[in-house]
Amino acid sequence: MTIPIKCIFQGGGAKLVTLLAAAEVLEELEKSGRVVVTEVAGTSAGSIAAYAFAHKKPTELLRARMKSAASSVIEHFSSPPGRVGILYKIYKGRPIFDETKLHEFLRSTFSETEADRPRMTDSRIPVHIRVSDIKNGRIHTYKPEDDVGVENALIDSCAIPLAFRTHVSNSPYADGGITSNLVDNSIFRDPTGNVIAFSFPRGAPYQFSDVPTYLMSLASTAIDASVEEARSRIEAQGGFVCELPNEYRTFDFRDALEKGLGDEHFAATKRVIRAKIEEALAYFERADRKLNLETDLLRVQRFTGEMFERIMKLFPFGVSHCSISCIAQSLETSAGADGLKRDRQIKDLRIEAKGASLIAFRVGIGREELYELGKDIRWEVRDNAGSKLSATHGVIESEQNGARVWHSCFVLDAPLPAERAPVRVRLMTSHVGIMKELLNGGSEWMRTVCSQDDDVQVQDFVFAYPERSGTFVMTDLLDNYHRATQKPDNLEGMRKAWCAGEKMNESDLEQYVNGLLSLSDYAYIGWRCRDMQPKSYAGALIERAS
DSSP states (O other), X not given: OOEEEEEEEOOOGGGHHHHHHHHHHHHHHHHTTSEEEEEEEEETHHHHHHHHHHSSSOHHHHHHHHHHHHHHHHHHHTOOOOHHHHHHHHHTTOOSSOHHHHXXXXXXXXXXXXXXXOBGGGOSSXXXXXXXXXXXXXXXXXXXXXXXXXXXXXXXXXXOBTTTBOTTSSOSEEOTHHHHSSOOGGGSSSOOSOEEEEEOOOOSOOOOOSHHHHHHHHHHHHHHHHHHHHHXXXXXXXXXXXXXXXXXXXXXXXXXXXXXXXXXHHXXXXXXXXXXXXXXHHHHHOTTOOOOTTTGGGGOSSOOHHHHHHHHHHSOBEEEEEEEEEEEOOOOOOSSTTSOOEEEEEEEEEEEESSSEEEEEEEEEEESSOOOBTTTBEEEEEOTTOOBOOEEEEEEEEEETTEEEEEEEEEEEEEEEGGGOOEEEEEEEEEESTTGGGGGTOOEEEEEEOOSSSOEEEEEEEEEEEXXXXXXXXXXXXXXXXXXXXXXXXXXXXXXXXXXXXXXXXXXHHHIIIIIXXXXXXXXXXXXXXXXXXXXXXXXXXXXXX
């Protein structure tokens, strides 16, 4: 079966030779009927590789031309002026390298005669070339239908600031890698379908010891971060990222063009890349297109909201059937600026498996501001025997009752059999004076919204306080809304979908007294709500006993 694919090539300077090897493998797979490439896109050196594939001449012939033209490029790009010479050129508004040398290199590779200079409309398949529009502060894409010369489009995409162009250059465009060294699916006419992105793994950590190396590290960090985001978006939409061998630094042109284009080394590189492309094709061929638990989830380290939703749809996921919101309040003064000690807040959930195993779940701790797990909130996941489980975690943005909120989401490192559920997820954080109104004779409240797709069987609200600070009671928040010192928002939503509760007795609270907080000389009160419907509210008002 022939698999239709679209391909994206990351930028990388001298890494062009590795990208060219990928293009040649694709051409061989296309000739054998294994794939049909419908569109390609690239940035900087990746745009050259993308166009080499889209050119009407065979990629192997273009590589031979490139190898023949390499000598003048090697000599020029491998012999930059010294640091003083570079600074002098920049001061005078002159680029470090001569852009005409790059024009000559591309002309020798893609044109047989002066009159035979290809245009974007001449490609055998659509090709998209990304550049940075630094005059207007935005990205720009040369599209397949643009009647412009390919040579100029490629030069714009490769024009590294200061290296090829400066502030006196007569062009609004610069290297596309500044804004998107790796583009994502959105560059294509139809962003859906099978997409393979050819990218490179991160190199060693950046080292800087002076101003130039520090500035280089800043620029590289920004570029790498944009690549990581693009990779996440590509994978979230079902695409596959092929990591290519990272053998050359950006300006290692001598090593790349002399060694990398050598027949033996080029053939070895192609073998490595072919195996990676076959892995991508095997992924596309899977009938259910599910993520492979043993391989694909290892790539989901910083999963986005889209990726998480995809995992939830494809795998047995968890539903919170028991949820506990517990706040321990000191209600004591201290030497702090606001006269309050920190409160401790715990969110405890029991996650049931849906299906034979559990792999992913969303924790219903919606927050109206972005937070960071491991920093703002500490967390742990354990099975029903108390064994700690390893999981990838993230915070994703979503919409809840028309408002933007952030939720905690988890993907276990390995599928958990249903018999080891329910899983207990505990999130712990601290606040200063979260219940401070109680000190002044006012009231406070606790509230939650059920973000699960199924009912939550039990939702407990627990409040712990020092016995010497007085006596407190809990009542239904909606019924006693008028007594709240600071009124909760969205009263209308609460009235439409409210889950009433009841006071917890001593036996109900015993598990919290013994195991949840282990606070001596503290009293506990609680409010329990049962069978919360999806998107419904529940909560309790806390007041001093009269």
